Amino acid sequence: MILALLSFASLAQANSGMEKPRVRIFAAASLTDALNEAIARYESQNDVxxxxxxxxxxxxARQIVSGAPANLFFSANVQWMEWLEGQGVELGSRVNLLQNHLALVAPSGREHPSFIPGNGETLISLLGDQERLSVGDPDHVPAGIYAKQALQFLGEWETLQPRLARADNVRAALALVERGETPLGIVYQTDAKASEKVDPLGLFPDDSHDPILYPLALVNLPASEPAQEFHQWLQGDEALSIFSAVGFSTADDASR
Structure with missing residues (x-):
């Protein structure tokens, strides 16, 4: 009986020390708030x-190519997902899941004129002589790439290019506006909605830039069962309602 009790105690101790299955998702910075909420919901219902x-x-994408132990990649840009595949990373169950829009924002607590990009008034007219426009770096950050396309469409790229405050990601571009370091910034609609420190001045026309799609895929295959289950859950109604609440919409083309 003593031996049996000792064996049971050892087994219980071993089980208590077992770690939960771990799933690593590498995701665009603009997904931070919604994805954190989705993760909290999922973890409350699953032992993972x-x-x-x-x-x-x-x-x-570059971190994954360099060997980062990612299980999923959730990009704010179709091109970077395709770049990843072009680097020899095998993708599984890729889906265009979400869609976003591009917004012009300004620090809150100030009076701002109503402004609709492309409706006659120029962005440069809203900047003082030494002031700059905050954007994600158009050389590689998706939000900046879309911003460049929109400014080219509006005929303002050449004028505004020297006046850009280039940030490493869209949340860094948002922070410049939140701190009042720039009077204007171009970010996603969801970023504008998530921050109490900025006011949205207007949305850029959707036809002024490529569709802002968020593809999701399994990476570093074969995928574990927990990774596959989380990937599937993110496409369901419960997860999509969380993304919708912060301003995302479901992509028109929900599958590849």
Whole structure:
């Protein structure tokens, strides 16, 4: 009986020390708030540890190519997902899940004129002589790439290019506006909605830039069962309602 009790105690101790399955998701910085909420909801219902890593989509993609132990990649840009595949990373169950929009924002607590980009008034007219426009770096950050396309569409790129405050990701661009370091910034609609420190002045026309799609895929295959289950859950109604609440919409083309 003593031996049996000792064996049971040892087994219980071993089981208590077992770690939960871990799933690492590398995701665009603009997904931070919604994905954190989704992860908290999922973990409350499942015995799993979801570990998010947030960065610009370009940085996250490069980290995966360099060997980062990611299980999923959730990009704010279709091109960086395709770049990842072009580097020899096998993707599984890729889906275009969400869609976003591009917004012009200014620090809150100030009076701002109503402004609709492309409606006659120029962005440069809203900047003082030494003031700059905050954006994600157009050389690699998806939000900056879309911003460049929109400014080119509006005929303002050449004028505004020297006046850009380039940030490493869209949340860093938002922070410049929140701190009042720049009077204007171009970020996603969801970022504008998430911050109490900025006011949205207007949305850029959707036809002024490529569709802002968020593809999701399994990476570093074969995928574990917990990774596959979380990937599937993110496409369901419960997760999509969380993303919708912060301003995302479901992508028109929900599958590849």
């Amino acid at each position: 540890n979801i570990v998010p890593v947030y960065a610009s989509s370009s940085t996250a």
